[in-house]
Amino acid sequence: MHAAVLPSGCSILSRRLLTLQSCLKPFQLCNLSTLDDHQKKIYDRIIRIDHAGEFGADRIYAGQMFVLGKTDVGPLIQHMWDQEKHHLQTFKDMISKHRSRPTVLLPLWNIAGFALGAGTALISKEAAMACTVAVEDTITKHYNMQIRKLLELNGDHDELLSTIKKFRDEEMEHHDIGLEQNAEAAPAYDILKKTIQMGCSAAIFLSERI
Numbered sequence: 001m002h003a004a005v006l007p008s009g010c011s012i013l014s015r016r017l018l019t020l021q022s023c024l025k026p027f028q029l030c031n032l033s034t035l036d037d038h039q040k041k042i043y044d045r046i047i048r049i050d051h052a053g054e055f056g057a058d059r060i061y062a063g064q065m066f067v068l069g070k071t072d073v074g075p076l077i078q079h080m081w082d083q084e085k086h087h088l089q090t091f092k093d094m095i096s097k098h099r100s101r102p103t104v105l106l107p108l109w110n111i112a113g114f115a116l117g118a119g120t121a122l123i124s125k126e127a128a129m130a131c132t133v134a135v136e137d138t139i140t141k142h143y144n145m146q147i148r149k150l151l152e153l154n155g156d157h158d159e160l161l162s163t164i165k166k167f168r169d170e171e172m173e174h175h176d177i178g179l180e181q182n183a184e185a186a187p188a189y190d191i192l193k194k195t196i197q198m199g200c201s202a203a204i205f206l207s208e209r210i
């Protein structure tokens with residue numbers, strides 16, 4: 001409502017109310033009021049696991065950069081890491097906005113993620129890229145599953161859906177970068193990939209619940 005259409009005595013008060021309203025806008029909890037208990041539960045799970053996953057990805061790339069930062073693949077790893085930092089910040093913001101509870105396992109994922117990134121990078125550049133392929137393949141499938149779940153859920157979930165779709169596309173890009181950088185030439189590629197993916201699946205299972 002514009003202040004000019006109000007009675008003259010109300011214009012100062014209405015302007016102040018409009019200013020206050022626009023100041024508060026960034027802090028409004030969009031969607032929260034329209035979600036029922038079932039939907040809130042699903043959002044809570046999705047945000048908790050995605051926050052944990054992006055936290056782990058951030059630590060993996062930190063470990064890779066620690067070892068390979070000054071090599072020819074340094075800029076590529078930095079590019080992927082920058083995108084992971086953005087993913088993580090987005091889910092951090094969602095945790096506050098939706099008042100979700102982060103997993104209590106973050107300290108464990110901090111150490112395990114860095115160790116996985118640095119450990120595979122110490123084997124070889126190809127092993128680091130095999131780690132990227134394994135992790136990003138798992139995350140892409142996980143995001144696809146969440147997209148299907150949200151599409152089946154009643155109500156408007158466009159905001160969360162568009163975020164997950166965008167991140168899913170970027171994880172696929174990371175996966176393809178790993179393959180282009182000879183991930184499949186890593187020693188015992190199949191075993192390494194399967195082992196890392198089993199670890200990722202266990203981390204997802206635990207982070208959703210604890």
Ligand SMILES: [Fe+2]
Nearest residue numbers: 054057084087
């Ligand atoms: Fe990510």
Ligand SMILES: [Fe+2]
Nearest residue numbers: 057136171174
């Ligand atoms: Fe990624």
